[in-house]
Amino acid sequence: MAKEKVGVIGCGMISEIYMKNISERFANMELAACADIVPAAAKKRAAQFGCRACSVETLLHDSTIGTIVNLTVPAQHAEVSRQALLAGKNVYTEKPLCVDYESGEQLLQLAEEKGLLLGTAPDCFLGAGLQTVRHLLDSGELGQVLFFEANLYQRGPEWFHSNPAFFYQAGAGPILDWGPYYAAAVIALLGPVRRVGAIGRKPYARKTVMSPASPLSGREFDVDVPTSIVSVLENRSGVIGNLNLSFDTGFRYWESKTPFMRIYCERATIDVPDLNKYSGPVLLRKGEAEFEEYPLVSALTENCRGLALSDMVHSKMTGRGYRADGAFGLHVSEILLAMQRSVEEGCFVELRSTCRRPEPLDSELIAELCENGGTQK
Known part of the structure; x- marks a missing residue:
């Protein structure tokens, strides 16, 4: 080749x-x-x-x-x-x-x-985990998608990064740092977004470098962006859902008991795996049955x-x-920028892209x- x-x-x-x-x-x-x-x-x-x-x-x-x-x-x-x-x-x-x-x-x-x-x-979203979710959604066996929830609850980068201040400046924060994984998954699984509404807050005006390996350990820095955000998304297909992002919890994101993303369909519910990884597991619950692991559709499970x-x-x-x-990337970015604008202006934002x-x-x-x-x- x-x-x-x-x-x-x-x-x-x-x-x-x-x-x-x-x-x-x-x-x-x-x-x-x-x-x-x-x-x-x-x-x-x-x-x-x-x-x-x-x-x-x-x-x-x-x-x-x-x-x-x-x-x-x-x-x-x-x-x-x-x-x-x-x-x-x-x-x-x-x-x-x-x-x-x-x-x-x-x-x-x-x-x-x-x-x-x-x-x-x-x-x-091209890895085995999300492609398996896509396969389930496209199969038609689950009925129409009703709504979804997606969550990123994470203690901030000050716990592991040697110089985390930039994560809390304009152009970053949980919206633009972690948000792309979630917005990309929403588009890939459920299609483009029509409008976004969000509220957010900044519980801490300053944070402290907590990583013991950092030469800046113990030093404080300013927080310039919202660090806990709750948002509502309406897809062009009519599907609605919420996306919640936070850098203010006391645990690492994979330790949270909330699903990374859960999609509710007419006849089943899907627990989507880590949106920052390529692997599973994908969990499927049909009706009132318990969640069961669904086989992955490809070998692309590594990074x-x-x-x-x-x-x-x-x-x-x-x-x-x-x-x-590029159109996909611009739409991902606009979803997140619309979240920021909605937090600032207190309104729903209709997307141009x-x-x-x-x-x-x-x-x-x-x-x-x-x-x-x-x-x-």
Whole structure:
């Protein structure tokens, strides 16, 4: 199979799994180079994965590289993606696509004008867990979807991150940091959203770095964004649901007894697995029966970050559509930005954007995209 040469911009924590998967998991890509504003970070990743470290400018002007993976900080996503598109590169960006609607809309227009592809994380909805939920919903056996609930109750990043202050600044918070996983799942499972309403609060004006491994441990920092949010979403299909996000609980999110996401249908209820992972379990309750684990429909249960990137590269090579495209990313971002606006203004927000519900990921395409059928080497 022909391989697309890929360059990575941004060599922080998340870059490791992306570069590992590009190098080892996906069959249609070759990791060519990486760059970072901190040269030492790029050199470290280059040595780890056997690629070339260079400056951002050099990477953007390398004619052998066709696709850029943008793993910079969220506030820089739109600008770095814009520069890459202007340099004639296809772009796949870590979430969110943008932190303001206008810059995201401009990226879509620029990509269309230049005939380039624009894709975006998160892609956990392509993993075995959420694809199994999609299979159940599409089977027709459960009847119509009535409503859903989705929950992220998490003690904040101050408990594990060495420098967590940026998580509490504009462009982050639970809405834009964790919200993309939830908004993407809602779209992938239930379709695009029509309007959003939300209320939120900031219980603490300041928080303290709690990680004992951090050199900043014990230091206080300002909280600039709402950290506990309750929202209501109405999908274009008529399905309604709520999405609740918090960085203020005393436990880790997987220790909560509330479901990550629960979908109520006419004849059954589905407990959706962790929306930040690719695996199960998927639990199905038919009528008044107890919940039972439902078999997963694919082998993509490990950390497959970059799966949507591989799908985008496949689209470039074949001319077929891809799932996590720019319209999908813009709609994810607008859902979350609408939540922020609703909290600030106390009103429902009608969304301007929409997107198609991404097609399921079939076994034949998985075999094309992934080495060993998707399992890690």
